[in-house]
Amino acid sequence: MIDDNAVTAAVILIGDEVLSGRTADKNLQQIALFLAPQGISVIESRTIPDVHDTIVDTVNELRAKVTYVFTTGGIGPTHDDITADAIAAAFDVGIDVRADALEVIETWYAKTGTPLNESRKRMARIPEGASLIVNPVTGAPGIHMGNVFVMAGVPSITRGMLEDVAHRLEGGAVTQSRSVKGDNLREGDIAVALGEMQERFPQVSLGSYPYFLDLKDGEIRRGTHLVARATDAAALDSVIEEIAGLVEALGYTAQIDPVE
Amino acid sequence: MIDDNAVTAAVILIGDEVLSGRTADKNLQQIALFLAPQGISVIESRTIPDVHDTIVDTVNELRAKVTYVFTTGGIGPTHDDITADAIAAAFDVGIDVRADALEVIETWYAKTGTPLNESRKRMARIPEGASLIVNPVTGAPGIHMGNVFVMAGVPSITRGMLEDVAHRLEGGAVTQSRSVKGDNLREGDIAVALGEMQERFPQVSLGSYPYFLDLKDGEIRRGTHLVARATDAAALDSVIEEIAGLVEALGYTAQIDPVE
Structure with missing residues (x-):
């Protein structure tokens, strides 16, 4: 049913906890239901582990195949949060703490009185050339790079980020x-x-x-x-x-x- | 964390209704939780549409990569139930109504007083060389072909079929x-x-x-x-x-x- 003019999307769910069965994914459904009224059809979804090469390969395969790619998971402050680095590798660009992202995080944590330590600063690591996606729930931004939107794993945060994604999408005929x-x-x-x-x-x-x-x-x-x-x-x-x-x-x- | 001796699995969720967001998948989680105590780790899952070539390619890619592949969806009696044919194509074998499968279905429907029409007979189409997986919920069997287990999309039926799958698996060290x-x-x-x-x-x-x-x-x-x-x-x-x-x-x- 997918014609050549269709606007398509792929969803990549990144996280050992979904594959182990510990967590039931809610992001595929909420992303699909968010995209449908904009005339964008999800045509594939993959759930993959927190493994650098797997993330890089999957992102590169799917971003060449569909109009938009949405990833969830792996952008928090801990050692297993490796999605931002994998996105940089997939696009073959550098990645470092960026002033605008750091400011967003500093402002957020100052408001909540939480100390900004080294691991929280990691969340300001942004691939070169990417733009930020507003996170209205916990501050640390998502990443928009090429046709790839990098969002959080926690469904409520993902939902919040989608509000700042919608205006960047060009939809097709609504199914x-x-x-x-x-x-x-x-x-x-x-x-x-x-x-x-x-x-x-x-x-x-x-x-x-x-x-x-x-x-x-x-x-x-x-x-x-x-x-x-x-x-x-x-x-x-x-x-x-x-x-x-x-x-x-x-x-x-x-x-x-x-x-x- | 996956070592060379690990026993691995991939799950392929087949169905437009999951990609559209109409249905929230429950099968990945129940399959992962079923396999874990047997020392089998799900390392990847894909959700794909009811499209013949996509099913064939995905099955062939993943069955070469992991110890066991589990598919759900697309084995009912309607025109969009094309998984059995795709499995036959993936393994490059023929497919036809098979006597043992037909007998299972005939016996089941005789018990429930439901007429056995042409579309229900379709569910007895089994790829050459496959064995049957008992379906204790609605009769029509699943398919076990090579290292691939083909199960229903309805979670309660999948759950029932897993009981006849467990004894065919060789597990590894339990995580x-x-x-x-x-x-x-x-x-x-x-x-x-x-x-x-x-x-x-x-x-x-x-x-x-x-x-x-x-x-x-x-x-x-x-x-x-x-x-x-x-x-x-x-x-x-x-x-x-x-x-x-x-x-x-x-x-x-x-x-x-x-x-x-």
Whole structure:
């Protein structure tokens, strides 16, 4: 469904704690939901460890492939925070403490009465040629270098940084999403008809997602969400109506979700 | 921290719905937590769209790189369920409806009184030479081909399939994890000491993870988790005691989390 004019993004989640299962990532979802209304589609995401060469290689592979790359994690004050250095290496530029970043951090810590020690100064290390991304939550800035946006791992900080990222992005046609929910409907009931509809509407992306809910009384409620995505609102409306008709014809109740 | 004897895994999450942000992935975390006690470390995860060539290329790149690959998503009955075909293409083998898989599905649907139509039969398409993974939740089997385990996207089904995967894995030395929590402690307070400790204990992986909790009364509780991971339990215990001492010396209360 990705055409040549599509504005695409890749997300790189950097952190051993996500790979070990200690932390459940929330950044991919919040970045994807933030980009979608701007007409930017995430087409790939990678979760990688805090390893210098891996970060460098992954950033270089993906920044050549998509319009925008977003990284999260590894820009704090500790020894395992190596993302800024890896970004400098990826772009083959130097990195050092920079006056503007240091001032941001000094001002922030002065306000909160926290001593500015050597490890906090590390957070002012900025690759040559990069611009800063405002961090309204904890002060230490993110980094914007080429088409790469380097943000924090803590989701609330990432969310704050995205506010200072939005105005730097040029979006494309906005992909809209609508869906029909069929309680008790099984994917296999509607699969053939849905596949046939996908052939007739190549400009719409159709997906089918079963769900199983454990209710409190021990019962399971199951059903299927049928989701259509497209930049063409009229085609989307036709498809959604047709899907709802199919679900009803199969003897189930079609619940058309409100327009998102 | 990954040595040559380490048993490694990669997770490939297949599905447009995760990339669009519609669905928050739960499979990476549950697979990582399932593998850890068996001494298998997830070293990379990728989230990719339902696109044939992308699945083929990603599977081939990662199966050459790690001990085991786990995929989730794309093995249901609908037109966008293309993972089984992509696995066959990745291994350059044929794929067709196979008698043993069809029997599993027929028996399952006979029990639940659901008609077995053409789209449900698609779920019996198995790449040549693969073995089946039991699906105790919805019947249609997963696929085990070479070092690749192909599982469902719905987390409860994936969880069920993992029970039939465990006995096929050869694990390595088990990485244990212990942690110290310091309420109000900031990463920057302890970063230098932690970096120095990391140099003295190269066999232990040290990480520092700040947290910010919105309490109900509108206050924010912040602090830092300090996490140590190692296969060497004695080294782990020494490190954790030393970290707790550091936190206390900085004037905070060190809460040593119970052994996981």
